[in-house]
Amino acid sequence: MNLQKMFEMQKALDERIIKEKGLEGQDLLPNLILALQVELAECANEWRGFKHWSNNQQPCTEVTILCTSCNGTGDENEEANLEMLMEGKEGIGYSPCDDCKGTGKLGTKNPLLEEYVDCLHFILSIGNRLGWNDTDTIDDVVVQHLISEKGFDTAKTFSCLLSIAYGFHFSNVEKRTYISLFTTFFELGNKLGFKWEQIEAAYMDKNAVNHQRQQEGY
Template identity: 30%
Template sequence: MDFSLLFNMQRELDAYIESRHGLEGENLLRRKLLAFHVELAELANETRCFKFWSEKEPSEDKVILEEYVDGIHFMLSIGLELNLDNEIMNYPRGEKQFGKNLVPFFEEVMNAVTRLQYDGGRMEYLNLCLAYLNLGCALGFSSEQIMEAYMKKNSVNYDRQNDGY
């Protein structure tokens, strides 16, 4: 995965949003962390991994990937807010997980966000990235799928800004 490209694209989108909403120079870290939490919850909802009371199947992979990429946007944006956009990460390899087997991956991401909220350092950010990338791997997504979906969603995000989202 080309994180330099992703960070540059996110930097441009963030600057565009901040300019349109008069937020230049404002520290947005707390709001970005909350937004990441919300996106993570939306992702969990689409996987239905925690819904032991339901027999309904998870959403289609396309929908789950789209929700996952929303989290990638905020993961990158948080790195930019912390000036940690020069970190090189590798996309992990592993097997796709299903149902309740996904729960520990979500828990690890939630714990990493909490640690980052309280400690806010480089290692906590890298742990968040690793946990979120591991979740993507467990969801069965390749780095190529994530890159392609990010590009599409990045374009949608610009369109939304231009349409008064």
């Protein structure tokens, strides 16, 4: 995994947001910490393994993306037909949607991986914000840590990450705490079944989406 490249990409995105939103000179670290905690909770929600009260405790790893052009019907005339039927008129008939080739679907997505990568965005932002983006050190520690992975189960790993993130609110936090955050986060990814290549590719995709959102006035 090319952590240096991701740190640089995240820095470019954050600098763009700060400039375009007029946030220069503001202390954004508390926002980043809370955002990370929120995304960790959302990731846990997609994992579902802690929900002992539910019959569905399987991770949400595949969701169909419906075509927005035809509202998932596969018919490019869907809206026009509906309007005409509501007016008591005969519809103009079915025509396969060009965008989805009449299937009503555009593919699938992995919500669990998406939420995991959202967490990574804020972890990288925190590292850049504090100047703790020494990728050589982080790479070495992460690899060694994963070789001797802790015995925590997945639920405790989520809780551990939330606790570590909270610690960044205090002024005496040390760099080793950030490295612990990183190593525990990748340990979580390992437990969720993600490969480093998957994580990197998903990060690149979401980073591009985030730039597009800024372009569209998100």
